Amino acid sequence: MTSRDETVQLHETYLSKHKLPLFKQFGWDVVEGKREGVFFWDLDGKRYFDCHVCGGVYNLGHRNPKVVKAVRDALDHVDLGNHHLMSSERSRLAKKLVESAGETSSGERMGRVVFASGGGEAMDFAFKMAKGYTGKSTILCLEGGYHGHTGLSMGAGDEKYTDAWNYKPEGFVKVSLEDLDRIETFFDEDTAAVSLETIPATLGMNVIPRKTMQHIRKVTREHGVLLILDEIQTGCGRSGRTWAFQHYDIMPDIFATGKGFSGGIYPIAATVYRDEMEQVYEQNPMIHFSTFGGSEIGCAAAETVLDHATDPDFLAHVNALSDFFRNAVEELAERSNKVAGLRQIGMFQAIEFVDVATCISAVARLNENGVFCVFSNNDRVCAQFMPPLIMTMEEAEELMALVEKSISEADAVDLTSSEFFSTQTEARIRNVNRRL
Ligand SMILES: Cc1ncc(COP(=O)(O)O)c(C=O)c1O
CATH class of the missing domain: 3.40.640.10 (Type I PLP-dependent aspartate aminotransferase-like (Major domain))
Incomplete structure (x- = not known):
C-alpha cells in the first residue's frame, strides 16, 4: 500500500492542492486504510468511529457482509x-x-x-x-x-x-x-x-x-x-x-x-x-x-x-439508537454550557452547539479523539452526527463517552484567523428550533 506521506504528495500534485490546508484545520487530513462495520482506520492504525458515513453511504456500516x-x-x-x-x-x-x-x-x-x-x-x-x-x-x-x-x-x-x-x-x-x-x-x-x-x-x-x-x-x-x-x-x-x-x-x-x-x-x-x-x-x-x-x-x-x-426489526433498532442518543445528548446539554441540544429524526441527527466557534472546536476535538464528523456547512453551529445504523448499543455507549470527552475539551476558537471562515459567507440561519 502507498504510505501516508506518498499519498499526501500524490494528492497535492495530482488531485487537489487547496483542500489539504483546510482539511488540516479540522483534523480531516486522514488517509483511509482498513474499514469495517462502524469504524475506519487511518494508515497509522488510528481508529475512527465513522459519524459522517459520507452522508449516509455507510448507513449499513463499512463493507457490510450482506x-x-x-x-x-x-x-x-x-x-x-x-x-x-x-x-x-x-x-x-x-x-x-x-x-x-x-x-x-x-x-x-x-x-x-x-x-x-x-x-x-x-x-x-x-x-x-x-x-x-x-x-x-x-x-x-x-x-x-x-x-x-x-x-x-x-x-x-x-x-x-x-x-x-x-x-x-x-x-x-x-x-x-x-x-x-x-x-x-x-x-x-x-x-x-x-x-x-x-x-x-x-x-x-x-x-x-x-x-x-x-x-x-x-x-x-x-x-x-x-x-x-x-x-x-x-x-x-x-x-x-x-x-x-x-x-x-x-x-x-x-x-x-x-x-x-x-x-x-x-x-x-x-x-x-x-x-x-x-x-x-x-x-x-x-x-x-x-x-x-x-x-x-x-x-x-x-x-x-x-x-x-424495510425490515421492521432493523427500523426498531434504528429507533432504539435514536432514543439512546436523544437522551444522552439532552442530558449532556443540561450539564454543559457548550451544547444546545440535538436536532433529530431517527438517526438523522446533528449536535447543536451554543455558537459556531464552539462547534468548530468540538468537531476538531472529536476528530482528534477518533470520532470522524463534520459541521453542517450552511449552519455551522451544528455538527452532523450520523453513526452507522448497524451500531450496537455497546458501541453507542463507547461513542457517547468519546463525544462527552471531546466536548469537554472544546474551547471556542478564534475564527477570524481562519482563511476558510473569513472568505466564506456565514450562511448560518436563525435557529428556528423546529420539531416534527
Ligand atoms: C441531499 C443531497 N442530495 C444530493 C446529493 C448529491 O449526491 P452525489 O454526490 O451522489 O451526486 C448529496 C450529496 O452530498 C446530498 O447530500
Whole structure:
C-alpha cells in the first residue's frame, strides 16, 4: 500500500492542492486504510468511529457482509448490463423501490423509477421530469439547500457553488425555511415544483415541522405544483422509517435516493415518480438514458439495502439508537454550557452547539479523539452526527463517552484567523428550533 506521506504528495500534485490546508484545520487530513462495520482506520492504525458515513453511504456500516456477498454473487453472473435492454435486476429493484414508499392514509402511491449512477444525476432527472411533465419552468427550492454538483442540481443549491463556476442554471427560485409556511405566495403560472431535502442536511438538519410539510403538500396539490423530495441523505432507513417523508404521512410526486442506496459498495441512485408522469415519454421514449444508471451490480447492492430499510426489526433498532442518543445528548446539554441540544429524526441527527466557534472546536476535538464528523456547512453551529445504523448499543455507549470527552475539551476558537471562515459567507440561519 502507498504510505501516508506518498499519498499526501500524490494528492497535492495530482488531485487537489487547496483542500489539504483546510482539511488540516479540522483534523480531516486522514488517509483511509482498513474499514469495517462502524469504524475506519487511518494508515497509522488510528481508529475512527465513522459519524459522517459520507452522508449516509455507510448507513449499513463499512463493507457490510450482506452487501458484499450480494455484490460478489452478482459478479459471478452479471456485469453492468446494457442500458438499452431490459433487465431482471433493474425491474425487480424498481418494483421493490416503488413498494417501499408504501401508501398514505389517503391511498397515494409512487409509480415508476429511473435509475442513475449518483445523487446529483438523480436530482437532475427529478427537475427534468418536473419541467417536462408540467411544461412549466420554475422550481422553488431552499436557500442553502444541497442537491449535488451536477447540472440542474447545482442550480437548486447554494449560489456560492454556481458563482464559482460562472454558471447559473435558470429557473431556480430560492425561498427560506421560514417561507415554507407560506410557500403558495411564491407560486405563479411558471411554477413547476417545490423541491426540498426532506430534512435539509447542509442547512443544519433543521426538522421541517409536520404541519409545515403537510401544508406544502396541500397547497402544491391545490395549485397543480409538483412536490420533489430529495431523500439522498434522509432515506434508506436513516430516519427510523424507510423514507423520511413517511413521518409526515405525505407522498411526494417525485423523490430521489442515492448514497446509502449503494450499500457503500457499488454506486447507484434512483428517481421515483408517480405513474401518470410516464406520459412525457409518449412522443419519444428515447429521451433519457444513463449508461451506468441502475447497473446490475449496483442493483444487487441496493436490493440488499432495501431489504434492511424495510425490515421492521432493523427500523426498531434504528429507533432504539435514536432514543439512546436523544437522551444522552439532552442530558449532556443540561450539564454543559457548550451544547444546545440535538436536532433529530431517527438517526438523522446533528449536535447543536451554543455558537459556531464552539462547534468548530468540538468537531476538531472529536476528530482528534477518533470520532470522524463534520459541521453542517450552511449552519455551522451544528455538527452532523450520523453513526452507522448497524451500531450496537455497546458501541453507542463507547461513542457517547468519546463525544462527552471531546466536548469537554472544546474551547471556542478564534475564527477570524481562519482563511476558510473569513472568505466564506456565514450562511448560518436563525435557529428556528423546529420539531416534527
Ligand atoms: C441531499 C443531497 N442530495 C444530493 C446529493 C448529491 O449526491 P452525489 O454526490 O451522489 O451526486 C448529496 C450529496 O452530498 C446530498 O447530500
